Amino acid sequence: MEDLQRLTEEMRDCLGIDHLVYHWMGAQGAQYGCGTYSPLWLARYAAQGYLRVDPVIQSCFQRVHPVDWKALDWSSKAARAFLKDALAHGVGNQGFTVPIRGPNGQFAIFTVSHSCDDALWADFLAQWRAELILAAHGINAKALELMPEPATQTPVALSPRELDAMRLLATGLSRAQIAAELNISEHTVRVYIEGARFKLGALNTTHAVARALSCGLIAI
């Protein structure tokens, strides 16, 4: 994985910016990151639980397209505190982040950050935006190649009926309602749910639905 670290540094130098970061998040909290942020900031980021505060993460989790940090909502108190802390640790005041999704709920972001005024940043993005998107996917491809196997391969496959059950559960139906919907007995529905629960390694129905959702097996 040192290759990737070097790659991010080279890419940063080539672009002439302060920072370039790639961060991958898999299922069950598995993570991998590389980039040019200071180790001190990374440690602080983890220690403070900024993953749940960072507007970049929050926003990218709900969007498809890259985002300029200026377009984010920094109004909340937590976000302001985070921003101040980030600036103090060398993160640029400008940023551009590309969200990338994979199967089974994999999620990654590719970020470039720099300290400069808005006009300069706008010029930079106008020139490099397309390249950055391609670079994001390129780095993600490389990262997935190098990723240890268990992280990337999650061959959980539910049967069609189990998927039906999970889908209907996720929309709020009870077992009896699902049975009526699928025109089968409630007990059969139970077998599907139990099967899905077992395959997903879930402790209960809610857990199973949550996993099925976050793995991208179902959607609501």
Added chain:
Amino acid sequence: MEDLQRLTEEMRDCLGIDHLVYHWMGAQGAQYGCGTYSPLWLARYAAQGYLRVDPVIQSCFQRVHPVDWKALDWSSKAARAFLKDALAHGVGNQGFTVPIRGPNGQFAIFTVSHSCDDALWADFLAQWRAELILAAHGINAKALELMPEPATQTPVALSPRELDAMRLLATGLSRAQIAAELNISEHTVRVYIEGARFKLGALNTTHAVARALSCGLIAI
């Protein structure tokens, strides 16, 4: 949405290929597509349930990166029958498909297809690959802009404790376990869950967790 249809046709002409298709799949089986395949083929594709057979879809659903159709597994009986049928309906023998994912299990593919020999196709891809990936994301962006529902997600705000409860529920804990985890009474946990359920307009706990997940309020 006619804009998109015209865009795909223009893009196809610009690239000088036979077909260019964009296909979006969202929640509850919602679908939207545009492109240059013949209506006859589209009708047949739907009627035959090829969505569950098509190796392009099957493969892209499990992968992050674009794929040349030649790299796919066409060995199964169903796949061969599908391929024969596709060729008979004007689909090219060469193809390149870019998978795109969004939040909430949104999934889209962008495909270019052409009839030619392998060498010519390799040249084409070498020249246009990067552009095609960018075009895929561009079309997807445009499609999502024009799409009616998914953008109209009402921003629901849960209280910190309600988020805690949802998060722990999503990891499979029962109310009693959550109470122990948070060092509060089980009844209090119930109040949080009921509050979250109400705010999310959910019918039950599982539904609430599913919504919280798909809204990006929590993650596991």
Added chain:
DNA sequence: CGCGCCCTCGCCATTTCGGGGGAGGGGATT
């Protein structure tokens, strides 16, 4: 021709969830 997986169904007991009442204190906003 087994073996495994998928689909379908039944009964019983226990645990958990959901809905209905309450109560009080703290903080922010108006």
Added chain:
DNA sequence: AATCCCCTCCCCCGAAATGGCGAGGGCGCG
């Protein structure tokens, strides 16, 4: 000062989910 929301705690009870035991037929694979 009043009002709203958030956090915290208590009772009861019926409905739903879960866990365990069983059953059979169908389909594909080695």
